[in-house]
Amino acid sequence: MASSTTYPVMERFPTLQGEGAWTGHAAWFIRLGGCDVGCSWCDVKECWPVEVHPRVAVKELVKEAKDSGLPRVVVTGGEPAMHDLGPLTEALKEAGLATHLETSGAHPVSGLWDWVTLSPKKFKPCRDEWYKEADELKVVVVNSHDLEWAEGHASQLVPGTAQFLQPEWDRRDVVMEKVLTRIQEAPQWRLSLQIHKFIGLP
Ligand code: SF4
Numbered sequence: 676m677a678s679s680t681t682y683p684v685m686e687r688f689p690t691l692q693g694e695g696a697w698t699g700h701a702a703w704f705i706r707l708g709g710c711d712v713g714c715s716w717c718d719v720k721e722c723w724p725v726e727v728h729p730r731v732a733v734k735e736l737v738k739e740a741k742d743s744g745l746p747r748v749v750v751t752g753g754e755p756a757m758h759d760l761g762p763l764t765e766a767l768k769e770a771g772l773a774t775h776l777e778t779s780g781a782h783p784v785s786g787l788w789d790w791v792t793l794s795p796k797k798f799k800p801c802r803d804e805w806y807k808e809a810d811e812l813k814v815v816v817v818n819s820h821d822l823e824w825a826e827g828h829a830s831q832l833v834p835g836t837a838q839f840l841q842p843e844w845d846r847r848d849v850v851m852e853k854v855l856t857r858i859q860e861a862p863q864w865r866l867s868l869q870i871h872k873f874i875g876l877p
Contacts, residue, residue, distance in 0.1 A: 678737075680762035683708035683728035685721070685753065686877075687736070689743050693871030695792055695811050696837050697775065703745045704877075705736060705763075710753040712779050712799040716817060716843055722753040737766045747773035747789070754779055760786030780805035795828050803831070811837035813867055816850050822857050829863075841867035 685706045692700050706719070708728025722728075740748045748767050750760065756778045764774045764786040775790040780801035793809035795801035812832055814825035822840070829838055840857065842850045847868075858864045871877065 677762035677766055678732065678734040680733045681730035682733070682736070682758055682763060683725050684731040684736070685719075685728050687739060688877055689745060690876045691871055692749060692775075693869045693876065694841060694867050695813050695839050697747075697790065698867070698870055700747070701745050702747045702749045702775065703740045703743045703772075704749045704751060705740070707750065707752050707755045707758060709757045711757065712754050712781055712796050714796050714798050716815075716845065718844065719753065725757070733762050733766045736763065737770050737772075740767060740772055741770050747775055749775040749777065750786075751777040754781060756780070756782040756785065758785075764788065778805065780809075784808055793828075797824065801828065806831040807833055809833075809836055811839060813839040813841055815841050815843050816854050817843045817846050818850065819853050821850075822853065825864075838864050839867035840864050841869070844869055844872060 685708045687705045689703055692698055692702050708722055709725035710723045767774050768787055773789040774787060776788050777792045777794065779796045780793050781799040784804050790810045791808045792811050792813055793805050794813040809832060812828055814821060816822060825840060840854050842854050858866055
């Protein structure tokens with residue numbers, strides 16, 4: 676039964692979406708445990724092993740989200756698409772909550788989504804099926820090569836998909852000028868900053 680399905684959960688909390696098109700909107704975040712992508716600059720490496728995170732039932736996850744009073748739930752990780760996200764998202768939607776996903780696209784599509792943020796990583800290829808699911812593409816920029824790499828992903832999107840370049844937090848002073856120059860040259864790109872980090876939110 677879907678409500679008894681469990682997921683490894685690292686944390687869940689209310690905050691503001693700090694990145695991409697929904698920046699500044701309040702949301703309930705569920706951070707699922709497990710990631711096999713292996714980004715060298717990852718800021719949630721404690722999330723990577725699946726087995727250390729307690730498993731929580733869908734019923735409880737939905738109740739907490741509903742009780743928060745927030746209208747949307749962001750499912751993030753880790754790499755949440757390592758798990759079958761069908762039971763969780765079906766239950767969230769039945770409860771009247773909007774479902775947002777943050778994924779690298781390295782695992783098969785699952786779940787019912789109102790918004791999909793596709794953020795491919797160089798460390799594990801994005802599966803082709805995600806390009807048509809994406810509502811926004813968000814490329815983390817660590818160095819200038821990432822700006823060219825971003826174009827390869829953008830070329831596979833459905834026309835009209837939002838496109839963001841996001842300086843990697845620890846490299847923002849180094850790459851910001853290059854990112855801003857690219858956005859001036861190619862204004863289909865928009866700037867994404869991790870505003871939650873600037874204001875000290877999780
Ligand atoms: Fe970290 Fe996300 Fe990369 Fe996984 S995909 S290693 S959680 S940045």
